[in-house]
Amino acid sequence: MGREGLRGPRTLAFVVSIALLVAACSSGTSSPSPSGSTAAATPTPAPLPTPNPSAIAAATAYAQSLGHIGGSVSVLATWGGSEQAQFLAMVKPFEDATGVTVNYTGTRDLPAVLTTGIASGQLPDVAGIPGPAQMIQYANAGKLQDLSTMLDFNAYKAQTPPGLVTLGTVNGKLAGVFLDVSAKGEIWYDPKVVGDLSSSAPKTWTDFQNLITQDKSKAKAPWCLSVESGAASGWPATDVVESFVLHSQGPDYYNNWWAGKVKWTDPGIKQAWQDFGQMVAASYGGANRILTANFANAGDPLFTTPPGCLFLHQASFITGLGQFASEQRLTDYNFFPFPSINSQYASSVEIAGDLFGAFHNTPQSAALMKYLVSAQAQTLFVAGGEFLSANKGVANYPNSMNQRLGSIAANSASSVFDASDQMPTAMQSEFYKGLLSYIQTPSNLDSILQHLDSIQASAYSAQ
């Protein structure tokens, strides 16, 4: 009975697996979609823009100046997919010129790998660091090398916004450098709906409110907002609150706030939460969509007909996510910087970025760090269109929008780093949670802020 009964499913299974294999193998040669179907119109994954040969030549020339070294260096970071491809394209001239093999591993489980690595001593030569809080922790444990002895410190200092150099310095040693930055707090819109604002962007928050009132009928709601992001859900909302704090209270207040020296119940912080609350109340889909839609798709209603919303507050990296990725920049979407609330702080910009540190000081890792922060290598890095550079020497972005974003991120007179990323982990996660519950029940604001105060009292001393 057993044999007879089992023949059916087994045969079926083989047919299924063989069909899978055939499907998998044939796809390389056959045309990807039947001709004449609607699928033919769907875009295939956009090939990365190729950097121009002179950029490659410049990077190669710089790498050659480091001399022939040989050997290998291991690199660990969170970049996967197209980001990984762009990183590898950046280090290719380095590998060719110095003879050093770069062994890159990408994983989004970076904290897990680094935590076990720190405890066991098995660490990569060079690694991305999850955030400033972890960098300080690793540096204090003596695990991170002093980068100022490995790379050309004076050149790095001259080419990088001072805020980022300070942020990477722990106890007088350069523990981390930023290989890429993102400008935060841009307001994104569809020029086909609200018109081209590139020369008439609202300068102040009041102008902006007037613009919203004027264009109200053009969409179902003024704002798009969604904050789901797995375990880190809520972070897009922290960015909005941070924008309000920065532009109404200024960088000093902002820096004291994330450092735990300003209470959450302080009027300046409470006002920012209330301003955020107004955005929530005016958002497409209400609390339900805000809490359940993924942040990457937050701006999708900008592009529907009729539009779901007029504006989206998000960082520069949104251009690679959700619907943005398949729309045309400038014609389908554009941005203006966060309007000033207090004119005194109009030039303040919030930025974020990926920190990199070195766990071993070898000739190979030193050469690689030198190369990675150089303007030549960074120019190659941004050529893929997904990254912005922290290096002021990078002049050639692949398009004018990235050029504008890049100059905002690297050249701002006063830039501050993402506040929630600099808070202790316990404080940060409560900040996320507090915002989620505020979106759900805005009337609880006072009790939420009091709870955050109580966390603040213990989280900073435990660090």
Next chain:
Amino acid sequence: MTTAAAIGARARASERNWRRRLGSLPTHVVIIILLVIWLIPTIGLFVNSFRPSTAVQSSGWWTILFNPSELTLQNYSYVLSQAGMLPGFVNSLFISIPATIIPLFVAAFAAYAFSWMDFPGRNVLFVAIVGLLVVPLQTTFIPILELYASVHIDIGPIQINNLNGQFLALWLAHTGYGLPFAVYLLRNFMGGLPREVFESAAIDGASPVTAFFRLALPMSVPAIAALAIFQFLFVWNDLLVALIYIGAANPQNAPLTIVVANLVNSLGSGWWYLAAAAFIAMALPLIVFFSLQRYFVRGIVGGSVKG
């Protein structure tokens, strides 16, 4: 006459058949409903692997019913064109096959000893091994990483200064993680084999080694095959253990799971390729599973009922 009787008999028989089928109808309906519920996520994933990324992001997989022409192979062609896919597949085989065979052999020896050989402390040792089942493997990462780092082997052509990043590191780790369950399952199976067989073999002068290779091992094939499936699937699907022991040390040795996980960008875009990648990665385990399936069922039941 005779034909009429035959027709009558056939009619009665088919009526009995029909009744029997009617009686089991509720069971079948329930089983089919359960099967459908169980399979829906997999079917959804399978359908999504053939839909263009823009469609995957904007609508559910069931919309394919109204728009079947959007089916495409572009996800598969993208995934297969990614660097590291083929080496990852080969690495996964390099990791999975020894990491399945080694623990099976060790466990078979141990199970035989635990069931048919008398030695002091047998029960205490067995309880200790079964007790290891409850130790979460994550707690072992740091000590084992340290241990591997201190390994120095220098025998002729084989020179290893640090086991981390080597295939051997994963073979040993997976052997350790797989052994408690393997010993437990095999001991129960071998313990259920008839005592008379081993007694008569001993009377005929067979040593324990002969008895193991000539009797215990062939009779345990169903259990061993079932275990092989478990162990192979565990190792093949493993991401964390490979990431920790091979991780940054030697990305050339990274298995398919690491390559597939890397299709996703740090901010999460690119997840729509995972369905296609999952089915590519799944093809081999499916073949292994279904070709060993008849042992699978027998092996699990084996050892549970004696007599």
